[in-house]
Amino acid sequence: MHPPAPERHPYENQDPASMPHDMGYGCKMVDGVMHVYTTRNIMEKSTELELPYPDLQEYIADMNMMMALIINGPVKSFCYRRLQYLSSKFQMHILLNEMKELAEQKKVPHRDFYNIRKVDTHIHASSCMNQKHLLRFIKRSMKKYPKEIVHVERGKGQTLMEVFETMNLTAFDLSVDTLDMHAEVMADLEESKYQNVELRLSIYGRSRDEWDKLAQWAVTHQVYSSNVRWLVQVPRLFDVYHTKKQLCNFQEMLENIFAPLFEATVHPGSHPELHLFLQHVVGFDSVDDESKPEQHIFNLDSPLPVNWTEEHNPPYSYYLYYMYANMTVLNHLRRQRGFETLVLRPHCGEAGPIHHLVSGFMLSENISHGLLLRKAPVLQYLYYLAQIGIAMSPLSNNSLFLSYHRNPLPEYLSRGLVVSLSTDDPLQFHFTKEPLMEEYSIAAQVWKLSSCDMCELARNSVLMSGFSQGVKDFWLGPHHTKEGQESNDIRRTNVPDIRVAYRYETMCEELNLITQAIRTDEQETIREEGSLCMGAGQKEK
Template sequence: MNQKHLLRFIKKSYCVDADRVVCNAKGKQLTLKQLFQQLKLHPYDLTVDSLDVHAGRQTFQRFDKFNDKYNPVGASELRDLYLKTENAINGEYFATIIKEVGSDLEDAKYQHTEPRLSIYGRSPEEWAKLASWFNTHRVYSPNMKWMIQVPRIYDVFRSKNFLPHFGKMLEYIFVPVFEATVNPQAHKELSVFLRHITGFDSVDDESKHSGHMFSTKSPKPEDWTSQKNPSYTYYIYYMYANILVLNNLRRQRGMNTFLFRPHCGEAGAVTHLLAAFMTADNISHGLNLKKSPVLQYLYFLARIPIAMSPLSNNSLFLEYAKNPLLDFHQKGLMVSLSTDDPMQFHYTKEPLMEEYAIAAQVFKLSTCDMCEIARNSVLQCGLSHEEKVKFLGENYQEDGPDGNDIRKTNVAQIRVAYRYETWCYELNLIAEGLKNE
């Protein structure tokens, strides 16, 4: 939701639930009214500015300050109460806000969203608790597909002795899903929840350097007992390996499978993009591709989709005018526009519209460009095959003009033909080169 929606909800909840017990602070139960008194606040005095959840100039190149923006009014108590699935009221407020966003999307009809829910790998009960929250509050909308994001914060848990080694973190993330796949009857809530999950994401500040190069000499996860965080590549490889095995098992049992779609190339080393090229179904951001023409070419040839969020990057890592979105699009990479944390980066209740409108103005995109980006967006998202047929036409999986239904996509056939011919030409060039070696 955007910041105005959150503000409205906080005021509404205070109006209705002022005397409801909403948290346990140091063993003491507090009502909503007492919580605000303790914070020396009154909800009716709150404004969008004082809520202070919007990223801006102060968050540029400062991921720590960006993370702090998740705390309304700088109070972690309000984050726990309104934006978490686990708290004294079992995440009821968060579920209600999400359902309101879902309702807005259903009214808008043609917009879908893929919100992320976190699994940290800190304890084996996380999946069960998350599934219980999802099912209890019926957090479902036909316009929402859910993804699981895994923050790369093993070092935090290891330093607090929550985990003996990295292997245990992987166990907590994946073993419950394997168990629910093998024996759905024994894990009913989780197996229902997994039907609504379309993929896994890997998230955190990519600019943090780990100092570890992943290779055959790297310790196995169960031997990684140091307090240092493993490298980005280490995380990506072990997530990919587990998802691959999990998908094979689920496919055999006639269940839905998961995409692997990590945040990648927003900052940090170019090796991140190399690791994702070999393991990921698609990536988010991909800004650092502009530093490596060779990788750009590989992403182009393999048609690896890239979901870009220029407004988010503008507040965190790269000024809008320097964003490589237009360059990638003109070269024929499969880019789409995506929102990223509407609460921080957007102002209206149509954040995706903001992304398209601003990109169209700054990059001077034509209608055909916008429609092509939107078509890419549908192709790479977690919608089911039936839903994609509805939006893109019966033959959307075909290559070239045969796969483009202009009545549905509004992308000119000459554009699709050009993209296909260019791609075929490059592939033929490589094939010829291999023959002549």
């Protein structure tokens, strides 16, 4: 169950000379996407490497096609009915098998909900601690470092002491992105042993050195735990930086985000800390308030990133496309070198327009929130069929967007969507030092989830997480990538085989239904065409 601990600290060897060699490639961003050339001198077009990425025109065409599909009346009612059927079918499954599931779980020695692996699939590093952690941290810092400059306002530094004097003591609006804080949270995680987190750290794309600074912070302070993987969140704040004259056009932002990653991949020794840090980064997140109005609809007439110099922000779909396109090129390159690749796991469908979920469907590995799928049957059915994971945070939703009782999580889960529970911002929403357990516990109470449901949620969280296949082999069993019952090892997951088999059979049935429908549709078209031809032929006679 426990993967072996690394023999050396993963950040120990920082010697650039011992890192993989410099490939000598050159990189240049063209129309918002990085291109790679076999020489540093990129004047010769012939030296460009073939690293394909999704074509812009195709993306827009597919997006429009999907937009038409999700508002098509007959398609909508078909999907709605399938989803209703999936709910009813699950109810039937529970009526028939609840006791059998429970019996299967009881037969497994040692394993219970407490000691199965869970991953908090959506949590922001800046608020990953709870209020008690933070309070303790601030009190300790006050004692130890009262003279430290912690805040700069209008060019003037303030010490921790002064901040507290000028502020009412009840407001703890300080930056807490400091070592001890995370160390404390990580220590708690390691102590609890079965809980893991995928923390979001920010890269803003305002300047070229952000990645190096972040990596230096992680490596210098050895901010690492085997219970933690990092996701990098990029806030969609181009309009703000543009207004402040920090960026001239959108391509500059993309270059700031991606150029250092390409450099560190081509020549790891040129960014040694970043090279090490990237081994623990599993992907990108895209964050901001989705309910902000969007001024622009992404289409073929939209300005290219280098020409995006307007005051307003590019739309969600635009951000996602350019992030994904660059990640695809980067991943080709990293895969060639045997380095870890990155996936896209944006915040999506928490609020705002429904088309965010269309872009999310087309480009994401999995998404966070997905609340609005409850209003979009076609998309919900597609997310089910494609088994795109959804990290849901009902406590966070409850304080921001949707009351707990109306949260669609239990409905999604019953239908077989890949749902996991996550905390989002423990500092705001949770009280204990085990916020993820709090999240599970409340969900179980409010929605009367069975022990089997809880273990299925936990298994989903591991499956959709960015932990390596090797680690997942230990947590879920060595066959977890296979299909159906065979993929499950109840001794590790505590999920009964009956449940896993039910999900698999149900999915096969849905896929069968659709392929069958396509086939009969094709046959009918052929028959129609045939009869038309015959009719025409007969007339000629």
